[in-house]
Amino acid sequence: MKLKKGDSVMVISGKDKGKTGTIVRTHPSEGKVLIDGVGLYKRHLKAAGGGIVELPRAIDASNVMFMDPKEKKPTRIGRKVENGKVVRFAKKSGTTLS
Numbered sequence: 001m002k003l004k005k006g007d008s009v010m011v012i013s014g015k016d017k018g019k020t021g022t023i024v025r026t027h028p029s030e031g032k033v034l035i036d037g038v039g040l041y042k043r044h045l046k047a048a049g050g051g052i053v054e055l056p057r058a059i060d061a062s063n064v065m066f067m068d069p070k071e072k073k074p075t076r077i078g079r080k081v082e083n084g085k086v087v088r089f090a091k092k093s094g095t096t097l098s
Contacts (some may be wrong), residue, residue, distance in 0.1 A: 001028045001061055002077040002088065008067040010074045011038055012064045014059065020067060024056070032058035 001007065003023060010020045021035040039057040065074035068090045075092035088097040 001021075001026060001080070002007060003033055003064070003066065008069070009033070009035060009064040010067055011035070011059070011063060012065050012074065013061055013063045016059075019029070025058075026061075027058055030058070031061050033061050034058045057097065066090065068092050068095065069097075 003026060005023050005026055007023045008020065009023060009093050011017055016038045017098070019038050021038045023033050024036050025034040027033070028095065034056055039059045040054045041057050043055050044052050066077050067073070068075040070084060072092040075090045075098070077088050078091050079086055079088055081087075082096070089095060090097060
């Protein structure tokens with residue numbers, strides 16, 4: 001998986017299509033990511049604590065695209081070797097990512 005925690009992404013399919021957010025957690029073995037404010041569902045709690053809360057649900061990594069930090073548009077991520085280290089870069093602008 002080329003996406004990492006802290007990456008800014010845009011949802012490209014599903015009920016939250018068009019929304020943007022930051023990755024809170026990744027599940028590489030399942031191919032899923034948890035995005036802040038995206039994929040929310042309602043959970044009914046017992047009467048003692050009470051109420052209905054909205055929690056984020058992990059969505060498939062194929063349904064999100066990385067947001068290019070330079071152009072602020074969705075882009076793909078590539079990998080290349082620089083100074084003996086593998087670094088990620090945005091395919092649209094060529095910007096090297098952290």
